[in-house]
Amino acid sequence: DSGVTQTPKHLITATGQRVTLRCSPRSGDLSVYWYQQSLDQGLQFLIQYYNGEERAKGNILERFSAQQFPDLHSELNLSSLELGDSALYFCASSVVPQHTDTQYFGPGTRLTVL
């Protein structure tokens, strides 16, 4: 158990809908990262937050957004869902956003868009 928690574990929804994925980092970790894992794209970085502020953006679609709250938990919002958004979404956390800081991954949320 990494100490990173994610809810829900599974999510099934329809095209065009909006969902919110939640992540709680390890105790003491200030930085949160979101990754998407799909069969054809592998593990891809989406976005990073540090102490409530957006720090880096990767291949995140405009339909997706995220935020980190004062208690350091983070939410990833996915809207106007398409079939291709079906994937595993992982949250990771690290103490501080240093280049060599270890990232610990949560168990993921499996999103299925029908």
Place this chain on the structure above:
Amino acid sequence: GENVEQHPSTLSVQEGDSAVIKCTYSDSASNYFPWYKQELGKGPQLIIDIRSNVGEKKDQRIAVTLNKTAKHFSLHITETQPEDSAVYFCAANFGNEKLTFGTGTRLTIIP
């Protein structure tokens, strides 16, 4: 660009034998190289990592070697056991905090 290549994509070894997975990266600015193990239905679990100021790191049956000149690093698992069966991912940073992952190696240990 930021790229990590991983080989092989699948690997089967007899229980007790060694397994080696290799990765190459594109940017000499990279200075952090973690390895993750992912079991079915679970998130990636860090098993070992190496930073660019060392060439080799070992933790019991697992070791990682880094060759910065050639821009490649490898995972070595000795005395493999059935519980080592999983998908293994290498990753690297490229002068920033985000990780770029390899495409994964599905390791199967044959009893």
